[in-house]
Amino acid sequence: MSTSSPVFRVLDLFAGAGGLTAGLHQSDDRFATVRAVEMDLAAAATYRTTFGDLVYPGRIEDWLKDEEVPAVDVVVGGPPCQGFSTLGKQDADDTRNRMWLHYAQTVQRAQPRMFVLENVPQFLASPEFALFQRATRKGGRLADYTFETFVLNSADYGSPQARKRTVVIGRHRDLPASGAPPTTTTRQRTVRDAFAGVPAAVTERELPDQHVEFAGRSFPGAFKTSQLHVTRKFEDRSLARFASIPRGGNRFDIPDELLSPCWRRHTTGSADVMGRLHWDRPSVTIRTEFFKPEKGRYLHPTENRAITHYEAALLQGFSEDHQWVGSKTAIARQIGNAVPIPLAAAIGRLIAGALESS
Secondary structure, rough: OOOOOOOEEEEEOOOOOOOEEEEEHHHHHEEEEEEEEEEEEHHHHHHHHHHOOEEEEEEEHHHHOOOOOOOOOOOEEOOOOOOOOOOOOOOOOHHHHHHHHHHHHHHHHOOOOOOEEEOOOHHHHOOOHHHHHHHHHOOOOOEEEEEEEEEHHHHHHOOEEOOOHHHEEEEOOOEEEOEEEEEEOOOOOOHHHHHOOOOOOOOOOOOOOOEEEEEEEEEEEEEHHHHHOOOOOOOOHHHHHHHHHHOOHHHHHHOOOHHHHHHOOOOOOOOOOOOEEEOOOEEOOOOOOOOHHHHHOOOOOOOOOOOOHHHHHHHHHOOOEEEEEOOHHHHHHHHHHOHHHHHHHHHHHHHHHHHHHO
16 A cells, blocks of 8 residues: 555636635645636636646636546635625626536536535525535435535634635535634734735836737736736825825725715715725735725725735735736736635645545
8 A cells, every 4th residue: 555645636616816726735735736617818827827737718617518527536616706795786696606506516527525615605695505505415416415614714814814705615425524624823914914025115007018828818927926016096186085094094084175076975884995904903805906995995004005916915825926817907806806825725724634534
């Protein structure tokens, strides 16, 4: 019998920029991703450039028709959640909500020992989650599996960002329950920790002029994470608003003469809009439009600008050598949609321990 460590074969669905893959690989070098699926071509190019030629650049339903699903130990993935999100329209008929079905079909074909599905907390109250539960009952397509659900905050796992996610950890019925990943920190990491050594002053507005070919198209890139420290051209009125906001402040600190008409009419509402990040707390959830201060608490703690793509990637836990492909908007979408790497790594350690003991 071989004494070498086992390799845990992984299939990564809705892979995006590779947050889950990066976390798994960081947690245990026995994880070996054999295939990834991502329909956003820029994100797929990011994945390919960082992890190698493992990604199918297209829709999961097309992949299921085009290729034989490989046998793996673990299936991971985060189906699109816009229809569930509190920021979206919460449209129960949003076709993206039904991506869980393609995920379930993949599990049925790949026959993994375990699977991980991550989504927004609202997923647990959705009709799709009820259908997912039904699929694991007797006679369902996933009747050989059961699962546990947890709502986890990435800040409890070493991430300098407060981001709550539903994590579904499924297992073959002959395996014992694994429980939730144990928290890894007694002191939450802060924005100050994440930005240590990062130049506060930023003058560059554009990404380097370089391109990569992928799937028959040319994309900007590839850029290392550190090359993403670029800002935007803000109007003078916006700069004046930023300058009026003190440390930890928000739009309620802006003088009346600088307020937009809609803010004058709405004196209540979110205190995160036009808010500055707090140095000594984890950041708020990094979403896809973090470069727009009007979308949330995305102003630098002291500088009169939104956080840069580099800073957002650091708050998500991406390494300096992660490779990014796409326009600034496309890369921002990849960063905001990713699973924080420290949370993914904690899940990876749990899965590796469960697979090893089985």
